Amino acid sequence: MAVYEYSCACCGRFEERLAMGSAPGTRDCPTCGGDAKRVYSPPGLAFTPASVVASREREERSREAPEVVVRGGAPAPRASQPPHPALAHLPRP
Numbered sequence: 001m002a003v004y005e006y007s008c009a010c011c012g013r014f015e016e017r018l019a020m021g022s023a024p025g026t027r028d029c030p031t032c033g034g035d036a037k038r039v040y041s042p043p044g045l046a047f048t049p050a051s052v053v054a055s056r057e058r059e060e061r062s063r064e065a066p067e068v069v070v071r072g073g074a075p076a077p078r079a080s081q082p083p084h085p086a087l088a089h090l091p092r093p
């Protein structure tokens with residue numbers, strides 16, 4: 001079974017579960033009974049987690065307008081962290 005999406009001019013979109021490859025181009029609207037045309041949409045995007053959708057949108061935006069990186073490289077070591085005791089035995093430059 002696959003989920004197919006249809007759009008009624010009066011009632012909007014609705015989904016139908018049908019055998020794969022058996023979806024007609026038009027279907028009766030379950031609300032008003034009028035003709036509803038099949039709508040083609042990317043599969044699985046309706047069930048994609050919001051974090052994945054946000055990541056994809058960020059990637060799309062970065063193609064035309066990449067985000068500006070102010071500071072790069074590894075983060076600076078924290079000053080409050082004491083040096084490792086083994087480092088005290090290393091020769092100094």
Ligand SMILES: [Zn+2]
Pocket residue numbers: 008009010011012029030031032033034
């Ligand atoms: Zn309708």
